[in-house]
Amino acid sequence: MKKIGVVDTTFARFDMAHAAIDEMQMLSPNIKIIRSTVPGIKDLPVACKILIEEKQCDIVIALGMPGGQPIDKQCAHEASTGLIQAQLLTNTHIIEVFVHEDEAENEKELAWLTEQRTREHARNIVDLLFHKEKFQKQAGKGLRQGFADAGPLP
Amino acid sequence: MKKIGVVDTTFARFDMAHAAIDEMQMLSPNIKIIRSTVPGIKDLPVACKILIEEKQCDIVIALGMPGGQPIDKQCAHEASTGLIQAQLLTNTHIIEVFVHEDEAENEKELAWLTEQRTREHARNIVDLLFHKEKFQKQAGKGLRQGFADAGPLP
Amino acid sequence: MKKIGVVDTTFARFDMAHAAIDEMQMLSPNIKIIRSTVPGIKDLPVACKILIEEKQCDIVIALGMPGGQPIDKQCAHEASTGLIQAQLLTNTHIIEVFVHEDEAENEKELAWLTEQRTREHARNIVDLLFHKEKFQKQAGKGLRQGFADAGPLP
Amino acid sequence: MKKIGVVDTTFARFDMAHAAIDEMQMLSPNIKIIRSTVPGIKDLPVACKILIEEKQCDIVIALGMPGGQPIDKQCAHEASTGLIQAQLLTNTHIIEVFVHEDEAENEKELAWLTEQRTREHARNIVDLLFHKEKFQKQAGKGLRQGFADAGPLP
Amino acid sequence: MKKIGVVDTTFARFDMAHAAIDEMQMLSPNIKIIRSTVPGIKDLPVACKILIEEKQCDIVIALGMPGGQPIDKQCAHEASTGLIQAQLLTNTHIIEVFVHEDEAENEKELAWLTEQRTREHARNIVDLLFHKEKFQKQAGKGLRQGFADAGPLP
Numbered sequence: 140m141k142k143i144g145v146v147d148t149t150f151a152r153f154d155m156a157h158a159a160i161d162e163m164q165m166l167s168p169n170i171k172i173i174r175s176t177v178p179g180i181k182d183l184p185v186a187c188k189i190l191i192e193e194k195q196c197d198i199v200i201a202l203g204m205p206g207g208q209p210i211d212k213q214c215a216h217e218a219s220t221g222l223i224q225a226q227l228l229t230n231t232h233i234i235e236v237f238v239h240e241d242e243a244e245n246e247k248e249l250a251w252l253t254e255q256r257t258r259e260h261a262r263n264i265v266d267l268l269f270h271k272e273k274f275q276k277q278a279g280k281g282l283r284q285g286f287a288d289a290g291p292l293p
Numbered sequence: 294m295k296k297i298g299v300v301d302t303t304f305a306r307f308d309m310a311h312a313a314i315d316e317m318q319m320l321s322p323n324i325k326i327i328r329s330t331v332p333g334i335k336d337l338p339v340a341c342k343i344l345i346e347e348k349q350c351d352i353v354i355a356l357g358m359p360g361g362q363p364i365d366k367q368c369a370h371e372a373s374t375g376l377i378q379a380q381l382l383t384n385t386h387i388i389e390v391f392v393h394e395d396e397a398e399n400e401k402e403l404a405w406l407t408e409q410r411t412r413e414h415a416r417n418i419v420d421l422l423f424h425k426e427k428f429q430k431q432a433g434k435g436l437r438q439g440f441a442d443a444g445p446l447p
Numbered sequence: 448m449k450k451i452g453v454v455d456t457t458f459a460r461f462d463m464a465h466a467a468i469d470e471m472q473m474l475s476p477n478i479k480i481i482r483s484t485v486p487g488i489k490d491l492p493v494a495c496k497i498l499i500e501e502k503q504c505d506i507v508i509a510l511g512m513p514g515g516q517p518i519d520k521q522c523a524h525e526a527s528t529g530l531i532q533a534q535l536l537t538n539t540h541i542i543e544v545f546v547h548e549d550e551a552e553n554e555k556e557l558a559w560l561t562e563q564r565t566r567e568h569a570r571n572i573v574d575l576l577f578h579k580e581k582f583q584k585q586a587g588k589g590l591r592q593g594f595a596d597a598g599p600l601p
Numbered sequence: 602m603k604k605i606g607v608v609d610t611t612f613a614r615f616d617m618a619h620a621a622i623d624e625m626q627m628l629s630p631n632i633k634i635i636r637s638t639v640p641g642i643k644d645l646p647v648a649c650k651i652l653i654e655e656k657q658c659d660i661v662i663a664l665g666m667p668g669g670q671p672i673d674k675q676c677a678h679e680a681s682t683g684l685i686q687a688q689l690l691t692n693t694h695i696i697e698v699f700v701h702e703d704e705a706e707n708e709k710e711l712a713w714l715t716e717q718r719t720r721e722h723a724r725n726i727v728d729l730l731f732h733k734e735k736f737q738k739q740a741g742k743g744l745r746q747g748f749a750d751a752g753p754l755p
Numbered sequence: 756m757k758k759i760g761v762v763d764t765t766f767a768r769f770d771m772a773h774a775a776i777d778e779m780q781m782l783s784p785n786i787k788i789i790r791s792t793v794p795g796i797k798d799l800p801v802a803c804k805i806l807i808e809e810k811q812c813d814i815v816i817a818l819g820m821p822g823g824q825p826i827d828k829q830c831a832h833e834a835s836t837g838l839i840q841a842q843l844l845t846n847t848h849i850i851e852v853f854v855h856e857d858e859a860e861n862e863k864e865l866a867w868l869t870e871q872r873t874r875e876h877a878r879n880i881v882d883l884l885f886h887k888e889k890f891q892k893q894a895g896k897g898l899r900q901g902f903a904d905a906g907p908l909p
Binding site: 609610611612613614615616617618619636637638639640643644646647648650651654655672675676679680682683686687690708709711712715 | 828832835836839840846847848849855876879887890891894895896897898900905906908909
């Protein structure tokens with residue numbers, strides 16, 4: 140039984156953890172979910188590291204929705220840097236799923252994008268745990284999470 | 294009895310620690326506050342780490358008011374990066390409460406915003422220690438500290 | 448027998464690992480390739496570190512194609528910073544091969560550039576393992592991977 | 602007897618260490634100064650860490666004057682990031698005193714500002730060692746080092 | 756007998772290591788040079804750390820010539836950050852000598868500047884090892900490596 144950490148925020152405007160957990164449970168009965176919700180994206184790195192080191196999670200999905208202002212971009216940069224450090228300190232993957240508020244044209248598209256990207260990365264989590272060989276087959280295919288794939292160069 | 298570290302600065306133009314401590318003591322009799330005041334926000338990371346490692350704080354609130362100039366933004370970025378590192382090195386949450394001088398229209402609003410954001414994050418501190426389940430119920434609700442909540446996407 | 452880690456992504460639009468492995472196997476029969484494919488460039492640092500620490504790779508080549516938007520530049524910066532940290536934590540070289548989508552005029556040139564840079568860095572990998580003295584002879588020669596060499600100053 | 606590290610540079614255009622040491626010796630007979638001078642601000646972090654770990658300094662003041670060009674701002678950012686890391690790795694305060702060449706209108710004001718800020722931070726060093734309670738009394742007072750205090754919000 | 760690490764790149768357009776070694780050997784018979792050449796500046800940090808930890812170098816000079824494009828500035832920033840980290844992890848000085856391609860008006864001046872700055876920093880290396888007291892005498896003198904000294908403020 141593999142343990143998957145799911146970390147999300149109250150700052151996000153969409154229940155990303157619900158989408159991620161729903162997707163992962165559809166794909167695999169053989170997982171245990173451990174969830175942690177924190178205020179904002181800068182709280183994600185340590186929350187992920189705690190799930191790995193103190194709750195023995197095998198992998199973590201880190202979910203967040205940075206705002207659209209310059210200060211939000213800076214926060215996202217700090218959070219991402221921290222998430223990479225947390226991975227290096229634990230030799231464990233943390234898949235970051237960030238949806239920036241200015242990526243979509245309107246709130247409806249933003250909700251769609253957030254759910255779509257979250258579910259696609261949730262599948263990546265399951266594949267990293269159980270079907271690592273799938274990634275090699277898709278290497279260089281220009282895959283994207285959320286919007287359409289870019290596809291391989293012609 | 295949980296120990297909460299409160300770190301603030303002489304650079305800030307509002308007594309953020311007073312607001313944080315007042316709010317936390319109203320909410321919970323079952324805490325011990327350990328306070329440390331430093332000159333500026335770049336002194337916060339090590340001060341927080343010392344409270345965690347040498348004073349056994351279970352969580353820390355880091356309070357600061359970066360100025361509005363580009364150099365101040367850079368200082369805030371460096372301080373934030375350090376606060377995330379301090380958390381990763383201790384597996385302990387440090388809630389950063391920064392109010393940028395250019396977030397408000399005037400000094401009166403800035404004072405209001407600073408007190409409001411500080412008190413709301415002080416509640417987060419208490420909830421992280423004693424009511425962690427509250428965050429999960431508010432996940433994805435678009436909560437903000439200070440100004441009005443953004444709310445969940447429709 | 449030296450072990451070489453090859454880490455690539457499904458985000459890339461070209462099968463960089465294929466080019467790298469092909470080039471290295473042409474150059475040296477005396478190597479063992481261990482490959483790992485991850486979703487995106489921010490997943491590279493920990494994947495490289497795992498290959499070094501858990502699969503005993505002697506060196507790693509990290510392959511990625513950042514997009515052309517500002518957010519992609521930021522991701523590339525975070526990934527690069529993580530790759531340098533991974534090296535410092537393992538005392539092992541990780542050669543980063545990034546081809547930015549806006550480096551080429553069109554998709555055909557982008558494919559050419561990606562293959563060319565990947566193959567040239569694959570040769571660097573083999574030389575770092577078996578012919579370290581070659582680099583000293585080329586020191587200060589203005590070598591580039593992909594486009595033409597800049598050459599030494601006159 | 603407390604040991605204070607003083608680290609300065611040959612790049613600076615003002616003898617900041619002289620001002621810092623003079624101020625500290627006026628304030629306290631009970632200190633031992635250990636000084637280290639390095640070429641530039643990017644050499645400060647390791648010099649400070651060496652004073653803490655190999656010379657047992659209880660605190661360090663890091664003195665520098667970044668130039669006014671964009672590349673100088675980047676150097677200052679790298680140095681500041683390193684100084685924060687050095688603190689986190691040693692649980693010891695390093696007070697950074699940087700005076701940017703473009704902070705003053707002319708060279709005369711720059712010299713005045715550099716001496717003033719250095720002396721005010723030298724007092725902070727002594728207070729951090731011997732009168733930590735002073736900071737709490739000044740918390741949120743909008744103190745500045747060099748130019749006039751901003752003061753508390755009305 | 757002190758050991759000095761010299762790390763340079765094939766990316767640079769000038770044989771910086773030759774200039775550095777020549778200068779250091781003129782100044783001191785009492786040194787042993789250990790040289791390592793890598794492809795680019797982002798490979799410098801781990802190469803320096805390896806020389807310190809596995810070849811017992813007492814100090815290292817890191818030589819590079821970043822290009823003039825924005826992406827090159829970002830690479831230089833990442834390399835510099837890594838060099839500072841490598842120093843903090845080893846308590847050993849690494850003197851960074853970077854000459855940016857856009858610092859000079861033309862290729863002739865660029866070659867002159869590169870040699871000049873490299874030789875001046877090579878002297879710093881020797882002085883850091885054998886004549887540390889020289890730096891203190893030059894503290895705050897506005898020294899520069901390459902172009903003319905800025906000099907102390909009047």
